Amino acid sequence: MKFNGETATAFADDDEDGDCVEKEDDLILIKSPVSPPQPKRIVVGYALTSKKRQSFLQPKLLDLARNKGIVFVAIDVKQPLSDQGPFDVVLHKLTGKEWGHIIEDYRQKNPNVIVLDPPDSIKHVSNRQSMLQDVADLNLPDCYGTVTVPRQLVFTKDPLSLPDEVTKAGLKLPLVAKPLVVDGTAKSHELFLAYDKFSLAKLEPPLVLQEFVNHGGVLFKVYIVGEFIQVVRRFSLPDVCKRELSKFAGVFRFPRVSCASASADGADLDPSVAELPPTPLLDMLARELRNRLGLQLFNVDIIREYGAKDLYYVIDINYFPGYGKMPGYEHMITDFLLSLGERKHKKELLS
Ligand SMILES: O=P(O)(O)O[C@@H]1[C@@H](OP(=O)(O)O)[C@H](OP(=O)(O)O)[C@H](O)[C@H](OP(=O)(O)O)[C@H]1OP(=O)(O)O
Ligand SMILES: Nc1ncnc2c1ncn2[C@@H]1O[C@H](COP(=O)(O)OP(=O)(O)O)[C@@H](O)[C@H]1O
Ligand SMILES: [Mg+2]
Numbered sequence: 001m002k003f004n005g006e007t008a009t010a011f012a013d014d015d016e017d018g019d020c021v022e023k024e025d026d027l028i029l030i031k032s033p034v035s036p037p038q039p040k041r042i043v044v045g046y047a048l049t050s051k052k053r054q055s056f057l058q059p060k061l062l063d064l065a066r067n068k069g070i071v072f073v074a075i076d077v078k079q080p081l082s083d084q085g086p087f088d089v090v091l092h093k094l095t096g097k098e099w100g101h102i103i104e105d106y107r108q109k110n111p112n113v114i115v116l117d118p119p120d121s122i123k124h125v126s127n128r129q130s131m132l133q134d135v136a137d138l139n140l141p142d143c144y145g146t147v148t149v150p151r152q153l154v155f156t157k158d159p160l161s162l163p164d165e166v167t168k169a170g171l172k173l174p175l176v177a178k179p180l181v182v183d184g185t186a187k188s189h190e191l192f193l194a195y196d197k198f199s200l201a202k203l204e205p206p207l208v209l210q211e212f213v214n215h216g217g218v219l220f221k222v223y224i225v226g227e228f229i230q231v232v233r234r235f236s237l238p239d240v241c242k243r244e245l246s247k248f249a250g251v252f253r254f255p256r257v258s259c260a261s262a263s264a265d266g267a268d269l270d271p272s273v274a275e276l277p278p279t280p281l282l283d284m285l286a287r288e289l290r291n292r293l294g295l296q297l298f299n300v301d302i303i304r305e306y307g308a309k310d311l312y313y314v315i316d317i318n319y320f321p322g323y324g325k326m327p328g329y330e331h332m333i334t335d336f337l338l339s340l341g342e343r344k345h346k347k348e349l350l351s
């Protein structure tokens with residue numbers, strides 16, 4: 001097409017790849033796309049137990065993710081991981097040493113893939129002693145309250161020597177006895193409340209014996225997803241009074257109260273018990289723990305000592321917890337995955 005002695009061009013239809021084909025007489029020029037670049041699709045491979053798949057990959061998460069260009073792809077653990085993908089992000093929560101080796105090897109060979117989270121960091125929080133060590137070492141400024149851990153003793157020997165060990169360590173009754181290692185089994189969540197130290201001999205080591213802290217029967221679960229934080233209230237064990245302690249003896253198994261999806265958020269609670277920990281305190285705690293633990297997906301169980309307004313105890317840290325119970329979790333997860341995709345994309349452009 002000629003116009004004023006100059007060559008004018010007209011766009012033909014977009015081709016399949018979005019490149020534009022420009023026709024000029026019998027000359028065909030291929031031009032780069034004129035529309036802004038489309039955001040990259042994020043492919044998330046996941047290796048999860050069937051229980052976790054059901055609770056985490058709910059339709060509301062999958063739908064929102066699809067709308068935001070995030071696709072979830074199941075990893076086949078029976079096939080080599082390197083033959084699958086390519087993935088931008090890998091989410092995993094499976095137990096066993098073998099899986100740990102597979103994922104570590106994959107991480108090393110694929111440094112551009114974001115693996116959530118590193119197996120060594122997960123192992124660190126699967127032991128009830130090491131998981132709290134980082135909290136004990138924190139030394140956060142006290143301006144919004146004090147964060148510490150209950151006094152505790154790790155016991156791995158003959159159970160008959162337990163009462164003596166408890167006396168030597170100077171631990172105060174009652175005690176919570178917890179299996180040392182958390183491995184995803186129901187047994188690793190079988191906890192006991194001990195009213196006297198002699199009955200402890202009935203329990204099976206390795207154990208962590210932790211001083212019970214009265215906290216008004218409410219626990220705060222702080223869910224962390226990268227830089228996002230959300231806190232919910234859950235029901236917990238009731239306080240133990242001195243009279244009760246002098247009246248009873250024995251060890252009592254107690255149910256997983258705080259794990260139940262029933263939230264204590266709407267309950268009619270004593271305001272001094274229900275008041276959430278200050279946001280700046282939780283922000284600081286989450287940031288420090290994320291860095292120290294090297295984890296992005298975890299939650300922290302916190303209690304506040306009854307009658308001591310600003311004294312907080314971290315009692316448990318869980319890797320990749322039950323996010324599906326958290327209201328609006330699908331937004332937090334998809335926003336986080338998008339931020340990872342963006343970070344990965346920028347890194348690739350620079351390399
Ligand atoms: O399944 P859920 O939703 O009860 O999640 C469990 C968590 O509950 P929470 O979100 O803290 O209320 C649970 O937290 P708690 O230890 O109960 O505080 C654990 O993280 C559990 O994993 P594992 O058995 O320790 O490997 C989590 O189990 P998995 O989902 O990882 O199997
Ligand atoms: N030191 C403690 N003082 C008071 N209550 C506790 C203490 N430790 C645990 N609990 C209660 O027991 C529940 C389970 O203990 P936790 O350490 O969180 O184990 P799990 O990993 O099985 O959730 C807590 O949610 C809380 O209700
Ligand atoms: Mg817990």
Ligand SMILES: [Mg+2]
Nearest residue numbers: 182316317318
């Ligand atoms: Mg736990």
